Amino acid sequence: MLQVDHASVFFAAWDGRTVHALDRVSFNIPERGIVVALGSSGCGKSTLLNAIAGFLPLSEGSITLDGRPVSGPGSDRGVVFQKDSLLPWKSVADNVALGLQFAGLGRSERRERALELLRLVGLTDFANATPYELSGGMRQRVGIARALATDPDILLMDEPFGALDSLTREQMQELLISIWARTNKRIFFITHSIEEALFLGTEVLVMSPRPGRVVARFNLDFVHRLAANGDARSITTSREFAELREEIRAILHNADNIRSAA
Numbered sequence: 106m107l108q109v110d111h112a113s114v115f116f117a118a119w120d121g122r123t124v125h126a127l128d129r130v131s132f133n134i135p136e137r138g139i140v141v142a143l144g145s146s147g148c149g150k151s152t153l154l155n156a157i158a159g160f161l162p163l164s165e166g167s168i169t170l171d172g173r174p175v176s177g178p179g180s181d182r183g184v185v186f187q188k189d190s191l192l193p194w195k196s197v198a199d200n201v202a203l204g205l206q207f208a209g210l211g212r213s214e215r216r217e218r219a220l221e222l223l224r225l226v227g228l229t230d231f232a233n234a235t236p237y238e239l240s241g242g243m244r245q246r247v248g249i250a251r252a253l254a255t256d257p258d259i260l261l262m263d264e265p266f267g268a269l270d271s272l273t274r275e276q277m278q279e280l281l282i283s284i285w286a287r288t289n290k291r292i293f294f295i296t297h298s299i300e301e302a303l304f305l306g307t308e309v310l311v312m313s314p315r316p317g318r319v320v321a322r323f324n325l326d327f328v329h330r331l332a333a334n335g336d337a338r339s340i341t342t343s344r345e346f347a348e349l350r351e352e353i354r355a356i357l358h359n360a361d362n363i364r365s366a367a
Protein backbone atom coordinates (compact mmCIF):
# COMPACT_ATOMS: atom_id res chain seq x y z
CA MET A 106 0.00 0.00 0.00
CA LEU A 107 1.22 3.51 -0.83
CA GLN A 108 0.09 5.88 1.87
CA VAL A 109 0.20 9.66 1.58
CA ASP A 110 -0.65 11.27 4.91
CA HIS A 111 -1.29 15.01 5.32
CA ALA A 112 1.29 15.88 2.67
CA SER A 113 2.09 19.60 2.47
CA VAL A 114 4.75 21.38 0.43
CA PHE A 115 5.94 24.99 0.75
CA PHE A 116 8.44 26.40 -1.74
CA ALA A 117 10.65 29.43 -1.21
CA ALA A 118 10.02 31.49 -4.35
CA TRP A 119 12.77 33.55 -6.08
CA ASP A 120 11.34 36.83 -4.64
CA GLY A 121 11.40 35.62 -1.04
CA ARG A 122 7.69 34.72 -0.87
CA THR A 123 6.58 31.33 0.36
CA VAL A 124 4.51 29.36 -2.16
CA HIS A 125 2.09 26.96 -0.52
CA ALA A 126 1.86 24.34 -3.29
CA LEU A 127 0.24 21.39 -1.54
CA ASP A 128 -2.01 21.37 1.50
CA ARG A 129 -2.53 18.31 3.72
CA VAL A 130 -3.25 15.80 0.97
CA SER A 131 -4.05 12.27 2.15
CA PHE A 132 -4.87 9.12 0.17
CA ASN A 133 -3.87 5.47 -0.26
CA ILE A 134 -3.13 3.43 -3.32
CA PRO A 135 -4.09 -0.16 -2.53
CA GLU A 136 -3.05 -3.23 -4.54
CA ARG A 137 -4.28 -2.86 -8.15
CA GLY A 138 -5.47 0.69 -7.47
CA ILE A 139 -5.24 3.51 -10.00
CA VAL A 140 -5.45 6.86 -8.22
CA VAL A 141 -5.86 9.82 -10.54
CA ALA A 142 -5.13 13.39 -9.41
CA LEU A 143 -7.24 15.78 -11.46
CA GLY A 144 -7.02 19.56 -11.35
CA SER A 145 -6.23 22.73 -13.21
CA SER A 146 -2.75 23.98 -13.96
CA GLY A 147 -0.67 24.88 -10.92
CA CYS A 148 -2.73 23.00 -8.33
CA GLY A 149 0.24 20.97 -7.15
CA LYS A 150 -0.25 17.70 -9.04
CA SER A 151 3.37 17.44 -10.22
CA THR A 152 4.60 18.51 -6.78
CA LEU A 153 2.65 15.60 -5.31
CA LEU A 154 4.01 13.14 -7.87
CA ASN A 155 7.57 14.39 -7.40
CA ALA A 156 7.24 13.91 -3.64
CA ILE A 157 6.01 10.32 -4.13
CA ALA A 158 8.87 9.70 -6.58
CA GLY A 159 11.27 10.97 -3.90
CA PHE A 160 12.51 13.86 -6.07
CA LEU A 161 11.49 16.47 -3.48
CA PRO A 162 10.89 16.32 0.27
CA LEU A 163 7.56 17.10 1.92
CA SER A 164 7.46 20.12 4.21
CA GLU A 165 4.92 18.34 6.43
CA GLY A 166 3.26 14.93 6.48
CA SER A 167 4.57 11.58 5.29
CA ILE A 168 4.63 9.14 2.39
CA THR A 169 5.18 5.44 2.98
CA LEU A 170 5.32 2.52 0.56
CA ASP A 171 4.41 -0.80 2.17
CA GLY A 172 5.25 0.72 5.55
CA ARG A 173 8.66 2.11 4.53
CA PRO A 174 9.06 5.91 4.47
CA VAL A 175 9.84 7.36 1.03
CA SER A 176 13.00 9.40 1.44
CA GLY A 177 14.41 9.48 -2.10
CA PRO A 178 14.04 7.94 -5.57
CA GLY A 179 14.01 4.14 -5.79
CA SER A 180 13.53 1.27 -8.24
CA ASP A 181 10.24 0.43 -6.47
CA ARG A 182 8.71 3.44 -8.29
CA GLY A 183 8.77 3.86 -12.09
CA VAL A 184 8.11 7.34 -13.49
CA VAL A 185 6.64 8.37 -16.87
CA PHE A 186 6.61 12.09 -17.76
CA GLN A 187 4.64 14.00 -20.39
CA LYS A 188 7.83 14.67 -22.30
CA ASP A 189 9.72 11.47 -22.84
CA SER A 190 13.36 11.55 -21.84
CA LEU A 191 14.65 8.90 -24.23
CA LEU A 192 18.34 8.98 -25.09
CA PRO A 193 18.42 9.73 -28.84
CA TRP A 194 21.71 7.92 -29.50
CA LYS A 195 20.56 4.64 -27.97
CA SER A 196 18.27 2.06 -29.57
CA VAL A 197 14.71 1.61 -28.32
CA ALA A 198 15.69 -1.66 -26.56
CA ASP A 199 18.71 -0.02 -24.92
CA ASN A 200 16.52 2.87 -23.72
CA VAL A 201 14.12 0.39 -22.13
CA ALA A 202 17.01 -1.47 -20.50
CA LEU A 203 18.70 1.65 -19.10
CA GLY A 204 17.62 1.12 -15.47
CA LEU A 205 18.61 -2.55 -15.63
CA GLN A 206 22.22 -1.63 -16.29
CA PHE A 207 22.27 0.24 -12.96
CA ALA A 208 20.57 -2.78 -11.33
CA GLY A 209 23.58 -4.89 -12.39
CA LEU A 210 21.95 -7.21 -14.97
CA GLY A 211 24.15 -8.70 -17.71
CA ARG A 212 23.80 -7.69 -21.37
CA SER A 213 21.75 -10.65 -22.57
CA GLU A 214 19.40 -10.54 -19.57
CA ARG A 215 18.85 -6.83 -20.18
CA ARG A 216 18.08 -7.46 -23.85
CA GLU A 217 15.66 -10.26 -23.01
CA ARG A 218 13.78 -8.16 -20.44
CA ALA A 219 13.65 -5.18 -22.83
CA LEU A 220 12.17 -7.37 -25.60
CA GLU A 221 9.59 -8.78 -23.20
CA LEU A 222 8.51 -5.25 -22.25
CA LEU A 223 8.47 -4.05 -25.85
CA ARG A 224 6.10 -6.95 -26.58
CA LEU A 225 3.88 -5.77 -23.72
CA VAL A 226 3.63 -2.25 -25.21
CA GLY A 227 3.28 -3.50 -28.81
CA LEU A 228 6.69 -2.37 -30.12
CA THR A 229 8.53 -5.64 -30.75
CA ASP A 230 9.43 -4.62 -34.30
CA PHE A 231 11.09 -1.40 -33.16
CA ALA A 232 13.64 -2.81 -30.71
CA ASN A 233 16.58 -1.73 -32.89
CA ALA A 234 15.11 1.58 -34.06
CA THR A 235 16.30 4.88 -32.60
CA PRO A 236 13.86 7.20 -30.81
CA TYR A 237 13.69 9.77 -33.65
CA GLU A 238 12.13 7.09 -35.88
CA LEU A 239 9.12 6.84 -33.55
CA SER A 240 5.85 8.82 -33.31
CA GLY A 241 4.88 10.61 -30.08
CA GLY A 242 2.61 7.75 -28.99
CA MET A 243 5.32 5.17 -29.70
CA ARG A 244 7.85 7.17 -27.69
CA GLN A 245 5.46 7.20 -24.72
CA ARG A 246 5.11 3.41 -25.10
CA VAL A 247 8.90 3.15 -24.79
CA GLY A 248 8.70 5.41 -21.72
CA ILE A 249 6.15 3.08 -20.13
CA ALA A 250 8.25 0.00 -20.96
CA ARG A 251 11.30 1.69 -19.44
CA ALA A 252 9.41 2.62 -16.28
CA LEU A 253 8.32 -1.02 -15.93
CA ALA A 254 11.79 -2.47 -16.53
CA THR A 255 12.83 -2.74 -12.88
CA ASP A 256 9.44 -4.27 -12.02
CA PRO A 257 8.44 -1.38 -9.72
CA ASP A 258 5.57 -1.67 -7.21
CA ILE A 259 4.01 1.48 -8.55
CA LEU A 260 3.93 3.50 -11.77
CA LEU A 261 3.91 7.29 -11.39
CA MET A 262 2.58 9.00 -14.52
CA ASP A 263 2.67 12.79 -14.92
CA GLU A 264 0.25 13.68 -17.74
CA PRO A 265 1.83 11.01 -19.94
CA PHE A 266 -0.69 11.41 -22.77
CA GLY A 267 -1.17 15.17 -22.50
CA ALA A 268 0.78 16.00 -25.66
CA LEU A 269 -0.80 13.33 -27.88
CA ASP A 270 -3.59 13.75 -30.43
CA SER A 271 -6.98 12.54 -29.23
CA LEU A 272 -7.04 9.26 -31.17
CA THR A 273 -3.53 8.27 -30.03
CA ARG A 274 -4.47 9.32 -26.52
CA GLU A 275 -7.46 6.94 -26.51
CA GLN A 276 -5.28 4.12 -27.80
CA MET A 277 -2.71 4.79 -25.08
CA GLN A 278 -5.39 4.80 -22.38
CA GLU A 279 -6.60 1.42 -23.60
CA LEU A 280 -3.02 0.13 -23.72
CA LEU A 281 -2.44 1.31 -20.16
CA ILE A 282 -5.58 -0.49 -18.98
CA SER A 283 -4.45 -3.72 -20.62
CA ILE A 284 -0.95 -3.39 -19.06
CA TRP A 285 -2.53 -2.70 -15.67
CA ALA A 286 -4.82 -5.73 -16.01
CA ARG A 287 -1.86 -7.95 -16.94
CA THR A 288 0.77 -6.66 -14.49
CA ASN A 289 -1.38 -5.74 -11.47
CA LYS A 290 0.65 -2.56 -10.96
CA ARG A 291 -0.56 0.23 -8.75
CA ILE A 292 -0.68 3.50 -10.65
CA PHE A 293 -0.66 7.18 -9.65
CA PHE A 294 -1.76 9.20 -12.67
CA ILE A 295 -2.00 12.95 -13.20
CA THR A 296 -4.28 14.61 -15.71
CA HIS A 297 -6.19 17.80 -16.62
CA SER A 298 -8.82 15.76 -18.45
CA ILE A 299 -12.02 14.82 -16.62
CA GLU A 300 -12.78 12.06 -19.17
CA GLU A 301 -9.32 10.56 -18.79
CA ALA A 302 -9.66 10.60 -14.99
CA LEU A 303 -13.06 8.87 -15.13
CA PHE A 304 -11.86 6.35 -17.68
CA LEU A 305 -8.74 5.29 -15.80
CA GLY A 306 -9.23 5.86 -12.09
CA THR A 307 -10.31 3.43 -9.41
CA GLU A 308 -10.21 6.61 -7.34
CA VAL A 309 -10.21 10.19 -8.61
CA LEU A 310 -8.91 13.00 -6.40
CA VAL A 311 -10.28 16.35 -7.51
CA MET A 312 -7.79 19.08 -6.52
CA SER A 313 -8.31 22.80 -5.91
CA PRO A 314 -5.99 25.53 -7.21
CA ARG A 315 -3.13 26.61 -4.98
CA PRO A 316 -2.71 25.57 -2.29
CA GLY A 317 -3.54 22.21 -3.83
CA ARG A 318 -5.89 20.23 -1.64
CA VAL A 319 -8.31 17.41 -2.32
CA VAL A 320 -11.80 18.92 -2.59
CA ALA A 321 -13.66 15.77 -3.68
CA ARG A 322 -12.93 12.08 -4.24
CA PHE A 323 -14.76 9.48 -6.26
CA ASN A 324 -14.41 5.70 -6.18
CA LEU A 325 -15.09 4.33 -9.64
CA ASP A 326 -15.19 1.06 -11.49
CA PHE A 327 -15.31 2.06 -15.17
CA VAL A 328 -11.73 0.82 -15.53
CA HIS A 329 -12.66 -2.62 -14.19
CA ARG A 330 -15.51 -2.81 -16.69
CA LEU A 331 -13.17 -1.72 -19.48
CA ALA A 332 -10.60 -4.33 -18.54
CA ALA A 333 -13.34 -6.97 -18.49
CA ASN A 334 -15.08 -6.26 -21.81
CA GLY A 335 -12.99 -3.57 -23.52
CA ASP A 336 -16.01 -1.67 -24.85
CA ALA A 337 -14.93 1.92 -24.23
CA ARG A 338 -17.76 3.51 -26.22
CA SER A 339 -20.53 1.91 -24.21
CA ILE A 340 -18.95 3.43 -21.11
CA THR A 341 -18.12 6.93 -22.38
CA THR A 342 -21.60 7.30 -23.86
CA SER A 343 -23.37 6.05 -20.73
CA ARG A 344 -25.56 8.33 -18.64
CA GLU A 345 -23.58 7.47 -15.51
CA PHE A 346 -20.33 8.65 -17.14
CA ALA A 347 -21.95 11.88 -18.41
CA GLU A 348 -23.44 12.71 -15.01
CA LEU A 349 -20.15 12.19 -13.21
CA ARG A 350 -18.36 14.30 -15.82
CA GLU A 351 -20.76 17.18 -15.19
CA GLU A 352 -20.53 16.80 -11.41
CA ILE A 353 -16.73 16.98 -11.51
CA ARG A 354 -16.80 19.85 -14.00
CA ALA A 355 -18.95 21.83 -11.55
CA ILE A 356 -16.62 21.05 -8.62
CA LEU A 357 -13.55 22.19 -10.61
CA HIS A 358 -15.36 25.32 -11.75
CA ASN A 359 -16.36 26.21 -8.17
CA ALA A 360 -12.87 25.56 -6.86
CA ASP A 361 -11.45 27.90 -9.56
CA ASN A 362 -14.02 30.59 -8.72
CA ILE A 363 -13.25 30.44 -5.00
CA ARG A 364 -9.56 30.89 -5.84
CA SER A 365 -10.12 33.86 -8.18
CA ALA A 366 -12.36 35.56 -5.58
CA ALA A 367 -9.78 35.07 -2.83
Ligand SMILES: Nc1ncnc2c1ncn2[C@@H]1O[C@H](COP(=O)(O)OP(=O)(O)OP(=O)(O)O)[C@@H](O)[C@H]1O
Nearest residue numbers: 116117118124126145146147148149150151152153
Ligand atom coordinates in the same frame (compact mmCIF):
# COMPACT_ATOMS: atom_id res chain seq x y z
N1 LIG B 1 10.59 24.75 -7.21
C1 LIG B 1 9.57 25.59 -7.06
N2 LIG B 1 9.75 26.80 -6.50
C2 LIG B 1 8.70 27.66 -6.33
N3 LIG B 1 7.42 27.40 -6.69
C3 LIG B 1 7.18 26.20 -7.26
C4 LIG B 1 8.24 25.24 -7.48
N4 LIG B 1 7.69 24.14 -8.10
C5 LIG B 1 6.37 24.40 -8.22
N5 LIG B 1 6.07 25.63 -7.73
C6 LIG B 1 4.75 26.25 -7.67
O1 LIG B 1 3.88 25.35 -7.01
C7 LIG B 1 2.60 25.31 -7.63
C8 LIG B 1 2.26 23.90 -8.02
O2 LIG B 1 3.06 23.50 -9.12
P1 LIG B 1 2.88 22.08 -9.85
O3 LIG B 1 3.87 22.04 -10.97
O4 LIG B 1 2.92 21.01 -8.85
O5 LIG B 1 1.38 22.22 -10.43
P2 LIG B 1 0.62 21.29 -11.46
O6 LIG B 1 -0.75 21.09 -10.92
O7 LIG B 1 1.41 20.05 -11.74
O8 LIG B 1 0.57 22.19 -12.75
P3 LIG B 1 0.55 21.75 -14.32
O9 LIG B 1 -0.72 21.00 -14.50
O10 LIG B 1 0.56 23.07 -15.02
O11 LIG B 1 1.77 20.94 -14.55
C9 LIG B 1 2.68 26.26 -8.82
O12 LIG B 1 2.11 27.49 -8.45
C10 LIG B 1 4.16 26.41 -9.08
O13 LIG B 1 4.44 27.68 -9.61
